[in-house]
Amino acid sequence: MHATLLAAQELTGALGRPSQHDMLAAREMQAMSFAVHIPLVCFGIAFPAMVLFVEGLWLRTGERTYRDLAQRWSKVMLVLFAVGVVTGTILSFELGLLWPNFMATFGSVFGLAFGIEGFAFFTEAIFIAIYAYGWDRLGRRAHLAVGIPIVLAGILGSLMVISVNGWMNHPTGFAVAGNAVTAVHPWTALFNSHLPYELVHMYLAGYMVAGFLVAAAYALAWLRGNRDRYVRAALVVPLTAAALAAPAQIVVGDWAGRMVAQDQPPKLAAMEAVGHTERGAPLHVGGVWFDGSLHGAVPIPKLLSLLAYRNVQARVVGLDAQPPADRPPVNVVHLSFDAMVGIGTALALLGMGYLLFVARSRRMPRSRWFYRAVVAAGPLSLVALLAGWTTTEVGRQPWIAWQVMRTTDAVTQARGLPEAYALLALTYIGLAVAVGWLLRRLSRPAQEAEAAMRRRAEIAR
Amino acid sequence: MSLAEVCAALIVAGLTAYAVLAGADFGAGFWDLVAGGPERGARVRGLVQRSMAPVWEANHVWLIFVLVVSWTAFPRAFGSVMSALYVPLFLAGVGIILRGSAYALRGHAVTLGEARVLGATFALSSVLTPFFLGTAIGAVASGRVSVGAGTGTPLAAWMQPTPLIAGVLAVVLAAHLAAVYMAADAKRLGLDDLRDGFRARSLVTGVVAGAVAIGGLVVVHADAPALSAGLTGGAGLLCVIASATAGGAALTLVWAGRFDGARVCAAVAVAAVTVGWSVAQHPALLPGRLTIAQAAAPHATLVALVASIAVGLAVIGPALVALYRMALRGDLGEAYQPLGSERWRRGDTMPGARP
Numbered sequence: 001m002h003a004t005l006l007a008a009q010e011l012t013g014a015l016g017r018p019s020q021h022d023m024l025a026a027r028e029m030q031a032m033s034f035a036v037h038i039p040l041v042c043f044g045i046a047f048p049a050m051v052l053f054v055e056g057l058w059l060r061t062g063e064r065t066y067r068d069l070a071q072r073w074s075k076v077m078l079v080l081f082a083v084g085v086v087t088g089t090i091l092s093f094e095l096g097l098l099w100p101n102f103m104a105t106f107g108s109v110f111g112l113a114f115g116i117e118g119f120a121f122f123t124e125a126i127f128i129a130i131y132a133y134g135w136d137r138l139g140r141r142a143h144l145a146v147g148i149p150i151v152l153a154g155i156l157g158s159l160m161v162i163s164v165n166g167w168m169n170h171p172t173g174f175a176v177a178g179n180a181v182t183a184v185h186p187w188t189a190l191f192n193s194h195l196p197y198e199l200v201h202m203y204l205a206g207y208m209v210a211g212f213l214v215a216a217a218y219a220l221a222w223l224r225g226n227r228d229r230y231v232r233a234a235l236v237v238p239l240t241a242a243a244l245a246a247p248a249q250i251v252v253g254d255w256a257g258r259m260v261a262q263d264q265p266p267k268l269a270a271m272e273a274v275g276h277t278e279r280g281a282p283l284h285v286g287g288v289w290f291d292g293s294l295h296g297a298v299p300i301p302k303l304l305s306l307l308a309y310r311n312v313q314a315r316v317v318g319l320d321a322q323p324p325a326d327r328p329p330v331n332v333v334h335l336s337f338d339a340m341v342g343i344g345t346a347l348a349l350l351g352m353g354y355l356l357f358v359a360r361s362r363r364m365p366r367s368r369w370f371y372r373a374v375v376a377a378g379p380l381s382l383v384a385l386l387a388g389w390t391t392t393e394v395g396r397q398p399w400i401a402w403q404v405m406r407t408t409d410a411v412t413q414a415r416g417l418p419e420a421y422a423l424l425a426l427t428y429i430g431l432a433v434a435v436g437w438l439l440r441r442l443s444r445p446a447q448e449a450e451a452a453m454r455r456r457a458e459i460a461r
Numbered sequence: 462m463s464l465a466e467v468c469a470a471l472i473v474a475g476l477t478a479y480a481v482l483a484g485a486d487f488g489a490g491f492w493d494l495v496a497g498g499p500e501r502g503a504r505v506r507g508l509v510q511r512s513m514a515p516v517w518e519a520n521h522v523w524l525i526f527v528l529v530v531s532w533t534a535f536p537r538a539f540g541s542v543m544s545a546l547y548v549p550l551f552l553a554g555v556g557i558i559l560r561g562s563a564y565a566l567r568g569h570a571v572t573l574g575e576a577r578v579l580g581a582t583f584a585l586s587s588v589l590t591p592f593f594l595g596t597a598i599g600a601v602a603s604g605r606v607s608v609g610a611g612t613g614t615p616l617a618a619w620m621q622p623t624p625l626i627a628g629v630l631a632v633v634l635a636a637h638l639a640a641v642y643m644a645a646d647a648k649r650l651g652l653d654d655l656r657d658g659f660r661a662r663s664l665v666t667g668v669v670a671g672a673v674a675i676g677g678l679v680v681v682h683a684d685a686p687a688l689s690a691g692l693t694g695g696a697g698l699l700c701v702i703a704s705a706t707a708g709g710a711a712l713t714l715v716w717a718g719r720f721d722g723a724r725v726c727a728a729v730a731v732a733a734v735t736v737g738w739s740v741a742q743h744p745a746l747l748p749g750r751l752t753i754a755q756a757a758a759p760h761a762t763l764v765a766l767v768a769s770i771a772v773g774l775a776v777i778g779p780a781l782v783a784l785y786r787m788a789l790r791g792d793l794g795e796a797y798q799p800l801g802s803e804r805w806r807r808g809d810t811m812p813g814a815r816p
Contacts (some may be wrong), residue, residue: 014536014540015541015544015610016609018610079569083562083565089554089558089561090554090555090558093554095532096543097547097550097554100539103536103540104541105540106536107540108533108534108536108762112765112766115533118522118529119777122519122522122773126780126781127780129519130783133514134792149780184759186761186762186766412543414611428558431562434579437575
């Protein structure tokens, strides 16, 4: 099934080779914008389904608590969507502003995916507005039905964006003639072979991050003694979703690893800090790379060959197979990868433990340590998400499009990148402070409002 | 009409939708900015908050639509525009972040102080963003974007007469549209003081917009002769006349208190500006450098893109119409309430989050 790269030839691009002294500032700006946006994407992927699930519980049971919870979550969903809209827009701007030569050269190849994503975005914007503002104004079933396109658009939108990232890892759907892109097949580019695993990997990550983060908020309430039906539902729904996704992510992660081993050996070498090509390569946990080798790591013999190629004696290509200019930075990639795998494994254990406990004893765990673990799982899942994206993005360096275009050739020639970076960083810090400040200030009245809602619900019963 | 021209027309259509719909959201921010202190401006700000709430995100997506069609159908021109105009476009991007998030968060502000900081951020960025986007369009229209990675100084392409007047025109048109739309909203809600206030604002900004547009034509005549020739002859002239006629009709209807008709006429007047610009520079994409045909992506890409957009519009079109109908009927959104010191003094802290 594996197609070799169509273009073995490197391109300098349609706008010509740029001169840019601050390329790192461009990469860091892009990374920063991405790190701000991607957690919101997780909520876009997973949160609508959770809200709809709770609303469905309301329709089935008539239990007012579920309605109150779904309505409250829909307001949160709306605010997160709004911030996601604008932080996603700046990403679109940055594609052109920071990497104009990349867009000018390959926009016709992978742009289609973004075009379709635009419609997914429209769908989300339309139906989230109707859903969040339409409580009490639509019939119950109609209101639930309005939520379904939000979930579908979340899937379609992430599919399209992931398609572009898959394409960057495995550029297909075109040929190279001289310094120009020809014979463009946009659908081939869209359905590239790295789309499936990246999509499923990100989709599960969305459920893990949104699930564990929401669960963490209510686990905190639980630890503070707030254990009524409302908090219980608000904890169980996201936690169960995340607990189901986390073990599945291990399987998908293995799939992703084997695809990288197959198509991007230098990235695998950086992820595992494999200096020299060897047979029966060990898996290295931790360690720091300097002077051309890994120091202080814990090796697990033969495991890398086994995991990557299903054969304990398989040959793993080392970094030395690449000219120095073509090697990704090792420490960032290796440590990010280890962080993702380590946290992911811990989260999978937590999820499986929770599911087994609930299946056996038909009740929630009582240990405070369990709820502390859930509180920790929220931010940790976010760290794993960012570490995973760091692994794949930095691991692809020095290429913006794998072995076709270098990041240095894609970058803008614009002056003042460090200043722009500082301005954008200040904007994001202001945004983070504003969101954090308001959430904190809102938490008290919010809890009071919810308590009042619950009291009313109790009286109604 | 070639596929490349279809794609160019889609970009113009997207920009027009963005100007007519999202433009009014930016204009609402303008009125928020000049509404006065927290006592005096409370009623205006309440209407701004309510009018934008259900639709601004969908309105904003038209900008994304324009970006993705541009880079897919005309990648080299897109890269060149981004290379030449990175200063205004970056500032517009920052403005978009500040505007959207400050607006979304203001609805949840707990104290008057928070609401004022967020409101000021929202309002100021609502004015700066259309200005910078307008200058970018003015720079393209006046032929200041060359093909390539950009060799001019950071300000060379847009700190020029036509781009600057285009930026000012964008702000004024946005304010005018918002005033007309909100006068209609206020009338529907039975808020007579706000209806009369926005009626006056519509009339003043309408006259100012007309003056800026006429002044703009003079500036363009001196600064960008090719564009000027396009606007004063043929289909370009028709658009100018259509814009002036629709604008005059909008003002007459506003005067007569017929706001729903005025809403349509004001939108047509703005649409005629974006369409007129594209007609005036036709068949150029980057005037003097690239035609639409020269800039076009390979045929297979254009086919796939146009087919996807056709399917996409067929799917979301009815939903979009339904959203606007519900929003116009007042079926969505919170009840109107003034947004100022009064609300916080009552200790009514969290309008958005209550059941």
